[in-house]
Amino acid sequence: MTYLFQILNGIGLGMLYFLLAVGLSVIFGLLQFVNFAHGAFYMLGAYLAYEMVERGVSFWLALPLACLVVGALAALTEAVLLRRVYKQAHTFHILATVGLALVVQEIVIIVWGPIGGNVAPPEGLSGVVILGDFVYPEYRLFVIAFTAVLAGGLWWLLEGTRLGAIVRAGSESAEDMALLGYDTRRINTAVFGLGAGLAGLAGALAAPIRGVEPFMSVEALSIAFVVVVIGGMGSYAGALAAGLAVGIAQSLMATLWPEGARLMIYLGMAGIIVMMPRGLFGRA
Amino acid sequence: MTRLLERPLVHFALAAITVLVLPLVLRSGTLASEILIYGLAAAACNLLLGYTGLLSFGQGIFFGLGSYAGGLLLLRAGWPAPLMLPAVALVGAATATAVGWLSIRRQGVYFVMLTLAFSQLFYFLAYTFSDLTGGDNGLLNVPRPRLGGRALSDPWSYYAYVAVLFLALFAVLQRVALSTFGRTLLAIRDNEARASAIGFPVRAFKVAAFAISGAVTALAGALHAMLIGVAPLSNIEYHTSETLLIMTIIGGGANLFASVLGAAFYLVAGDLLSAIWPRWLLLLGALLIAIALFMQRGLWGLVERAAALVTRAPAEGAVPEESRP
Numbered sequence: 069m070t071y072l073f074q075i076l077n078g079i080g081l082g083m084l085y086f087l088l089a090v091g092l093s094v095i096f097g098l099l100q101f102v103n104f105a106h107g108a109f110y111m112l113g114a115y116l117a118y119e120m121v122e123r124g125v126s127f128w129l130a131l132p133l134a135c136l137v138v139g140a141l142a143a144l145t146e147a148v149l150l151r152r153v154y155k156q157a158h159t160f161h162i163l164a165t166v167g168l169a170l171v172v173q174e175i176v177i178i179v180w181g182p183i184g185g186n187v188a189p190p191e192g193l194s195g196v197v198i199l200g201d202f203v204y205p206e207y208r209l210f211v212i213a214f215t216a217v218l219a220g221g222l223w224w225l226l227e228g229t230r231l232g233a234i235v236r237a238g239s240e241s242a243e244d245m246a247l248l249g250y251d252t253r254r255i256n257t258a259v260f261g262l263g264a265g266l267a268g269l270a271g272a273l274a275a276p277i278r279g280v281e282p283f284m285s286v287e288a289l290s291i292a293f294v295v296v297v298i299g300g301m302g303s304y305a306g307a308l309a310a311g312l313a314v315g316i317a318q319s320l321m322a323t324l325w326p327e328g329a330r331l332m333i334y335l336g337m338a339g340i341i342v343m344m345p346r347g348l349f350g351r352a
Numbered sequence: 353m354t355r356l357l358e359r360p361l362v363h364f365a366l367a368a369i370t371v372l373v374l375p376l377v378l379r380s381g382t383l384a385s386e387i388l389i390y391g392l393a394a395a396a397c398n399l400l401l402g403y404t405g406l407l408s409f410g411q412g413i414f415f416g417l418g419s420y421a422g423g424l425l426l427l428r429a430g431w432p433a434p435l436m437l438p439a440v441a442l443v444g445a446a447t448a449t450a451v452g453w454l455s456i457r458r459q460g461v462y463f464v465m466l467t468l469a470f471s472q473l474f475y476f477l478a479y480t481f482s483d484l485t486g487g488d489n490g491l492l493n494v495p496r497p498r499l500g501g502r503a504l505s506d507p508w509s510y511y512a513y514v515a516v517l518f519l520a521l522f523a524v525l526q527r528v529a530l531s532t533f534g535r536t537l538l539a540i541r542d543n544e545a546r547a548s549a550i551g552f553p554v555r556a557f558k559v560a561a562f563a564i565s566g567a568v569t570a571l572a573g574a575l576h577a578m579l580i581g582v583a584p585l586s587n588i589e590y591h592t593s594e595t596l597l598i599m600t601i602i603g604g605g606a607n608l609f610a611s612v613l614g615a616a617f618y619l620v621a622g623d624l625l626s627a628i629w630p631r632w633l634l635l636l637g638a639l640l641i642a643i644a645l646f647m648q649r650g651l652w653g654l655v656e657r658a659a660a661l662v663t664r665a666p667a668e669g670a671v672p673e674e675s676r677p
Contacts, residue, residue, distance in 0.1 A: 153644050156648065158460065164640065166597075166637075174631045177631060286590045331480050335473065338473065342454065345457040
């Protein structure tokens with residue numbers, strides 16, 4: 069029974085990891101740009117949700133708002149700043165976004181202080197579900213259901229819509245898209261905003277489970293990297309499978325060896341890299 | 353002047369001048385020692401980044417491991433520092449070989465992400481096995497080395513100890529960079545496919561670069577633990593990897609002295625600014641963005657530009673700048 073509990077926990081956690089990683093992955097696929105500020109966007113989403121809930125805004129409003137505000141801020145940063153770095157080597161992509169992450173982290177500390185906080189689960193979902201002798205927090209069930217719907221929507225967006233086709237074509241060849249008359253700059257900005265907005269949404273969703281603190285961004289960034297390394301960059305299915313695998317592994321380990329749970333994620337990643345250097349679904 | 357700045361001997365001279373000038377311009381012997389220690393680690397980072405084209409986010413692994421291994425050998429095994437330091441270099445080289453071998457299985461950004469993930473792995477190792485590392489508190493009471501029966505407890509006498517090792521290791525790194533091996537690393541950086549087609553075992557060279565970098569970084573870590581008397585958990589954290597990388601990129605180019613310059617700039621600026629405003633990292637972040645946009649050759653690029661200006665100006669015979677922050 070505890071295993072079922074932990075697997076459910078793991079699915080919830082894994083879906084959050086998926087949301088986090090898929091944004092990173094889509095941005096990289098289109099822009100060939102590694103965004104080291106991705107964890108910072110996740111943190112910003114969590115803090116925005118925290119702030120709004122503290123001020124009495126309903127969580128149901130805070131959730132989409134956090135996603136939209138983070139997405140808009142990221143799109144703005146891309147349009148003003150980051151697009152000027154694209155031409156340069158990866159080193160400078162990384163340097164610029166590491167710089168951006170530092171700026172966000174320090175602003176978070178200035179505004180909210182160095183100590184974190186907790187976010188109460190939204191009213192109506194603060195209870196538990198009882199099925200026989202099985203007890204489970206409602207909010208976590210909601211996270212699983214919500215992210216599953218979202219993942220479906222995202223899949224449709226990327227595979228079934230014109231925007232998705234443009235993004236995928238742009239990942240193959242941005243030059244061809246420009247020749248066909250598409251405004252690649254606007255597409256880039258939109259996709260960057262979308263990816264960052266997903267990170268912000270993941271942060272806001274995770275806030276009632278994990279709370280907020282100003283150094284949460286590094287952990288989020290490296291988890292996103294692990295998911296992408298295992299799943300393969302630019303692969304939607306890879307991000308989903310790897311996100312779930314990491315989440316479930318982490319939750320199961322939490323019962324077997326609590327102190328080593330996070331250690332095991334990284335050891336597992338090292339093992340997969342040894343056996344399958346390209347990751348589970350990787351092309352590159 | 354510009355030509356002069358490309359000569360390796362000049363770089364070594366600049367490193368030696370730095371060692372001599374730091375005590376004159378800084379009040380704190382601890383800060384001066386820190387500059388040399390981080391300068392060394394940044395130079396080792398540059399062997400990977402500038403020479404081999406490998407952006408490693410895992411340098412903190414070797415730095416932190418060096419701190420722990422050094423501290424444990426001094427405290428638990430009771431080894432003297434002259435015995436401990438070579439052992440630490442070995443530990444660093446061995447770990448870097450393993451991390452390097454695994455990380456270079458992927459290329460480009462995947463490589464970078466892997467090194468960062470490995471730095472998390474080692475952080476959680478240190479955090480989990482707290483009976484060995486002291487966990488959050490760090491490994492306490494790491495002693496200073498002894499010389500002539502006395503511990504080097506005075507900041508400046510320890511500075512002298514660090515300075516000797518710094519210059520020796522800087523010379524070693526320079527030898528490595530100038531050797532056929534080092535030139536091959538540059539060839540790999542510039543065109544890996546070609547280097548491999550000529551017949552160089554590219555992977556073995558990359559792993560070797562990792563091993564050397566790891567050994568020197570671990571030594572720097574051990575020196576740091578003896579400096580502050582603790583092997584703290586923060587030495588193996590993401591933050592240390594990030595700091596070393598930032599120092600290297602601020603310094604600029606495939607040039608070992610530039611990395612020392614980057615470390616000096618980072619630490620002195622941090623020392624001055626953090627006294628005024630604890631959130632100075634905000635400015636650092638903005639600076640990094642500015643460097644990525646406008647100053648990709650880093651501080652050393654500025655030095656070169658200044659030198660070019662001076663050469664074009666009517667010769668005055670005076671040495672205009674000694675390139676110090």
